Amino acid sequence: MRIRWKLFWLLAALSLVPLLLLRINSQFALSRLSDKLSARVGAHLVEEARTRMGRLVEDHARLLQSRRQALGLAVSMQAMAVEEALRNPSPPPLDPARVILLAAGPDRGMGRGMMGKGPESAVAGDDGRPGPDDDGLVDTPGYFRIAPDGTALPLPIDKNRLTLRLPSRLDRQRAQPRLDALATLLGPCRRIASDMGPLAHIQATLLADGLGALYPAKAIASDAFDPRQSPWYLAALALPGPVWTSPQPEPGTGRVSVAVSSRVTGPDKAPAGATAIFTPLDDLLASVTMPGHIAGDLRTYLVVTEPDGAGRPALLVEAGEVRRSHEHGHGHGWRAYVTPSPLGSPDTDVLGAMAEDVAGGTSGVRRLTYEGQDCLAAYARTADNEALLQIAPVAEVLAEARAVAADVEASIRRLYVFGSLIAVAVMIALAFLSFSASRAVTRPILALTRAARRLADGDFSARVARPGQDEIGELGRVFNELAPRLDAHMRLCETVSLASEIQRSLLPAEPPDVPGLSLAGTSRYCDETGGDYFDFLPFDGAKAGLLGVALGDVSGHGLEAALLMTTARALLRPRAAAPGAPAAIVADVNRELTRDTYGTGRFMTLFYLEIDRAAGTAAYARAGHDPAFLFDPATGRVTELTAKGMALGVAEEARYETGTVAGLAPGQVILIGSDGLWEAENEAGKMFGKDRTRAILAQAAPKGAQAVLDALFAALDAFRGARPLDDDVTLVVIAVTAPPQPRRPHAAQ
Template sequence: MGIRGKLLVLLLLISVVPLTINAAINHLSLHRFGRHLAAVTRTLLTDSAHAYLHQVVESYQHLQERDSKTVEAALKLESQQWRNRLESAEPEPNSPAIVFQFLKDFRPDLTARQYTFLASGTGFTYPSEENFPGSSDPRQLPWYEAAHDKMVLTRTLAIDPITGHPALFTAIPLLTPDGRFNGVTAISRPLSEVLRTMALPEAWTGKARAMLVMLEKGGGETPDRLRIVAAGAEGTVSPETGEGAYLEPDEPAEAGSLLKKITSGQAGTARIVFRGQETHWVFGAGREGEPLPVVIVSHDAIIDEALAAERHVQSKTIQGLMISGALLAAVVLIVVALAFASSRRVTRPLSQLAAAAQRLTGGDFQARAEIRTGDELEELGRIFNGLGPRLLERERMAGSLALAGEIQGHLLPTGPPPVAGLDIFGGVAYCDEAGGDYYDFIDLPKGRLGLAVGDVTGHGIGAALLMASARGILRSHAERDSSDLPVLFSALNRHLARDVGDERFMTLFYGVLDARDRSLRWCSAGHGPVFLFRSQSGAVEELETTGIPLGIMPAGGWEGTGPIVLESGDILLVGTDGLWEARDLAGVAFGTERLHTTILSRRQEAAAEIYAAAMEAVRVFRGAGRQEDDVTLVVVKVV
């Protein structure tokens, strides 16, 4: 992704993300507010609907109680009129009608019909224009039989013989002066008129239903049931009767709970699943022999206002999201324009830098980027312009180092010398192109071999130059006088002390191997440790140093040591400190003990294999860590 793209992304993150988060928070808050408002409104509307329905049912029952008392008073008066008529020699023929007419005049809103039938089967109805069916025996009607059997005022739900609709009959027996049964007079009230007193709001049209039910007692395994005797819907009243018209909730458990409440005789409410819908039921207090008022309202009808409020909040939320989306789109357009406009000031200098860098990688060390922005980019251009000369200088130095390394490689032995009875192998691993470690094999008179291993302080080209100088001096003096090692070391020290000053010095082990008697004489200028692994005893001997490092001071004393006799299987190990001071990533040194273990495990092998095993052990121990010092190792095995 280019600078412009990254700048665009950054600006979008700075501007759009906060707006998006703010819009999301507002949307979530409004959504939660809408749900909370709807929930609170649902609760309030449900409670209000329950209270209203309770009031409707209670008002209905109060009106029915008032009407019942009015009808009872009229019937008692009529019963008394009949008794007076029977006791009178000339009874007034229309006295019952007069009583009923008085009732109609007193309560014109009370729709009723009067039936009076004597035990002989004769009787009349009022209003008289509606005749009683001639095929029916009035004495077999339920309300007549109830009053006759109980001999008290009764209320009976039955079909009106004239209209064929359900009605509530209030009946009282007619008695002779001596107390004998003489007939029944009754006033019927259509249940449709009774239901009209339970008026429901027009808003509930189609979602509410008022009805009158009768509790039918079951027997045995047959449960109690609520039979519908009259019902109203859509705000109007239409009677519903007939076998099988029962009011039954969908869930049996809810039906049982409802019947338990109704049989307790107390008014109440219930939330019931009815015909697949959640509904609220309100019922009045039951009275024996009288229908029970029940109002059923759909839950949706009650919470319509809450749903409307929730929909309103949702619409406002969507409107807010649309506004936020438009605002975000405008911000994105502005940010894109700003990103492209401002990025040119950045990308143009960077393009110049990229072109100059391309030329620089192609070897043009004179490549320049002329940037005049007066800010950090100009400073970056100035730094870049200084890279070419520095890289040119480093390339020249790298070439010099490579040449020095190549020359130094030619100064080292090309291979181990062939010496009878001795297996010799040596090598060096520099940490830079050139270094200060040194080893050499010098042919001496009488079949002897000079073995030199040295270590100049530091590494790199300076140490390599000092090593080359020391090699030349050592070879020059060793070939002229190989017998007096202290004199040899003194001459070498004078040259080094004069040439290197106080900044550098060199440790050196120089030994003379005589294949004829398998002996070793040596002199060590601070170089060590040097190990001799004895094959017979298994011991590891450390050859002592005989003086201080070379080049520290012009005058110094070094002693020669030996000879010592080497036996078959003995191994002489001469190395530099880069071998046992190598460290792993945790900073732990390789150490001489690990070196001993490695050599002893390979002591039966040739010198080359022993050398390779030691160098590999150091490399594995160092792991991914960088080689910090030159490593030199010479192995001499007596065969």
């Protein structure tokens, strides 16, 4: 039995049964989904969305309260750690490798640490930036500081060290025991930061004498103000237990944060200071919401109510402008606080009703205009006169409500879990099967891989020795057949590349300089080798003073088309130089070409034109080619130059007629092109068309031949967009720039 069948039946036994169960479960879930959706066809989607948003915002509010409880418990543990450290009569000496000691003076932003040049020393300039001795401080995601202009600047920190703040008014020797005690807080702070994650963004401890500890370590401190006047410190001393303060800039970063603080007592049970945990407001809100669960543009805010001028409650967002005290310079750090700002909506009545609900501790969902959009606003109580507010555009809420109703989510979730278990089981079984069968299967595959690498390196003699009789052996035999074919294909590619170079070299590099005429022409091929051809033929001898212009289009593309084009060019050039009208020239070329192409199905269209500058006339013949266009500025019209004649290579005795143009005047422009231009299609399947070609010709004709050529190709590229060309495009433009110049008698002779 072939390996294919062995593996088929084994894999079928391992995979079909789980897949069948998965299919049955999927069908059951979809059936339930269909029944439930059918039963709710008449339900109003907006009301459904209001219910969902109200329920979710209450869940988020409860989750926010749990986050606050966790942070309150964490700050209580932090306070216990501080009290335990202060009660220790002989704390271990301060370890310089675990501490950055910063001393600040009132007349400068930062001073040098008082412990020499060890790792704990730091120097910073007046701008508060870390100094050059801050070894170990690194830029960490989530830690940055807000500059006065509002930009975010890097804030290097070290999660393995503490920053101890020594006010300049304190004696280092007397403060050393308390510094040693504060240094022992590194372990508790790290544990709390590990447990709380990004919510414990900054942990600060401040003693009554101004000594302070900050985790993680950063080299920013200042004595331009007294941090014991900060709101969180005063609130902790005034009230027992964990105390929450309103949003305020975070110490050392300026980010809008909420702080939970707790009083710290000394060995004598008297207040010895306070400790706090700062959480950026955006991180706190992000931890309780799930982006995109209701709408992709869901906005979440903490709002409060305050009486307005009339004594009625007004709704304010606890994330407004940052006000700074100007008593001491720029008022860096802890003295800055946040002023709640009004919620921007023109629906004052709705805002008033929402403020009444928040003041009364009532949850609700209301519809209002926010940032120019019709929105649903859901709010739920989080504290006295405070609520969690979530705003979502109605358009997104409706789309989400249609797509993910609560019961549908539950069904899909069960289907996903069950399918995942089946997929895991199948993967484990297949992995075990692959491991067991690897010895028998991988050996020939490795041999085939080595041969393939040799082939990829250009060794076309690479072969697989002694391929077996199974599918892998069949693959080896195919590989052995592939190598010589690939060798032949590479040689063919080289031949095609050479043919392409030869073909392009046969086209005019630039038009000839003919007095009174402006000439331009080019070809753009859709393959490496194309079938389009154009040529300028300045004559001497009997046809001196005439200029021949030819443009041909060979059927098909590729190498055969290029060879036929080259043959036609070789036949046309010597025949055009001999006497004869354009019709006779084309007929002779057709006769010779048909003898080569008869029975092959290959043919070529041709437009051949001769211009007599002295007489101001032109004569032309068409061999199945589209007519040329003539723009006359006197009338502003574009006419076609047409004459009868079938394509070259179809019938040996085909007849052609000569058309003429008399009275060529300055400003007239002749455009000869291949059908690849007007039959080009854009991504929508619409053709470029001859009407568009005529319009562009008339518009660009006064600017000269090259301008017409550039305008047509620019319009073609803009029209087709990303769609590639399906056919070669060749254009020749002849613009008359001067009146006819009769030949002088001796020149004619």
